[in-house]
Amino acid sequence: xxxxxxxxxxxDIPREGARVVKTAMGCVAVFxxxxxAVFALDDRCPHKGGPLSEGIVHGTSVTCPLHAWVxxxxxxxxxxxxxxxxxxxxxxxxxGRVLLDTSRILRERAA
Ligand code: FES
Numbered sequence: 001x002x003x004x005x006x007x008x009x010x011x012d013i014p015r016e017g018a019r020v021v022k023t024a025m026g027c028v029a030v031f032x033x034x035x036x037a038v039f040a041l042d043d044r045c046p047h048k049g050g051p052l053s054e055g056i057v058h059g060t061s062v063t064c065p066l067h068a069w070v071x072x073x074x075x076x077x078x079x080x081x082x083x084x085x086x087x088x089x090x091x092x093x094x095x096g097r098v099l100l101d102t103s104r105i106l107r108e109r110a111a
Contacts, residue, residue, distance in 0.1 A: 002090070003101065005101075006097050007021050008097065013098070016056075016058075017031070017057065018052075025105045026042060026044060029041050029042070029043035029051075030098060031053075032057075034057075039088070040090070042087045050066035052065075061079065071086050089104060089105070
């Protein structure tokens with residue numbers, strides 16, 4: 001079952017920035033691109049745990065602030081020669097509000 005959590009207005013997230021949502025499964029970084037697309041990923045780089053929410057957003061990718069690995073925010077996959085995967089979450093905007101799909105968070109918490 002899909003459960004969407006209203007995490008606030010899109011305008012609360014700066015363009016090419018992120019906001020962190022704390023969940024029972026850890027922090028989720030919700031990114032807004034320059035063209036107002038939104039993506040949600042675990043706020044933990046699979047390399048050495050860097051905070052992706054503090055990374056640099058460019059296009060639909062984010063560069064980790066610690067060692068500059070680049071992740072596709074749509075798939076969570078590391079780009080280039082690096083190998084790694086960040087968990088992604090379904091997120092959408094409705095009537096200017098950002099809605100985060102928490103079904104995976106709730107499922108993992110129950111497991
Ligand atoms: S911790 Fe993210 S690239 Fe190293």
